[in-house]
Amino acid sequence: xxxxxxxxxxxxxxxxxxxxxxxxxxxxxxxxxxxxxxxxxxxxxxxxxxxxxxxxxxxxxxxxxxxxxxxxxxxxxxxxxxxxxxxxxxxxxxxxxxxxxxxxxxxxxxxxxxxxxxxxxxxxxxxxxxxxxxxxxxxxxxxxxxxxxxxxxxxxxxxx
Numbered sequence: 001x002x003x004x005x006x007x008x009x010x011x012x013x014x015x016x017x018x019x020x021x022x023x024x025x026x027x028x029x030x031x032x033x034x035x036x037x038x039x040x041x042x043x044x045x046x047x048x049x050x051x052x053x054x055x056x057x058x059x060x061x062x063x064x065x066x067x068x069x070x071x072x073x074x075x076x077x078x079x080x081x082x083x084x085x086x087x088x089x090x091x092x093x094x095x096x097x098x099x100x101x102x103x104x105x106x107x108x109x110x111x112x113x114x115x116x117x118x119x120x121x122x123x124x125x126x127x128x129x130x131x132x133x134x135x136x137x138x139x140x141x142x143x144x145x146x147x148x149x150x151x152x153x154x155x156x157x158x159x160x
Contacts, residue, residue, distance in 0.1 A: 003160040006046035009152035015082040018074050025074050045143035050136035052118035060106035063094045081156040092148035095141045
């Protein structure tokens with residue numbers, strides 16, 4: 001399965017309750033990802049396993065986004081975080097202003113391999129992995145934009 005990051009839209013009320021009651025948060029996520037997934041009114045998406053590769057590229061820009069540091073922890077094991085509607089709006093604005101080409105110029109599969117950027121497969125198909133990162137970035141931009149447009153925050157799942 002591997003390590004991955006995903007987002008699903010959340011209301012301010014859900015985030016407040018989740019922060020106060022982590023057990024409820026688990027149940028809420030089970031429902032959100034349950035039989036009715038995906039819900040048309042609940043944006044979801046994320047970089048999945050491409051999070052570290054995207055972070056490598058994002059770190060070379062002025063976009064203020066750190067997948068594993070932003071948001072606030074909900075579960076003590078570090079697998080669930082909340083992102084406020086304000087955080088989502090801020091990141092959405094930055095991502096919308098940052099075309100893929102600004103990130104792509106920083107793609108350096110050799111350096112990424114040397115630095116062991118997860119999932120460290122860059123040397124096997126350097127061009128294909130760049131396209132994979134682009135797809136993940138476009139999904140991320142779409143998620144943040146859709147959540148921001150609806151005034152939502154988000155739950156961020158970090159699974160390993």
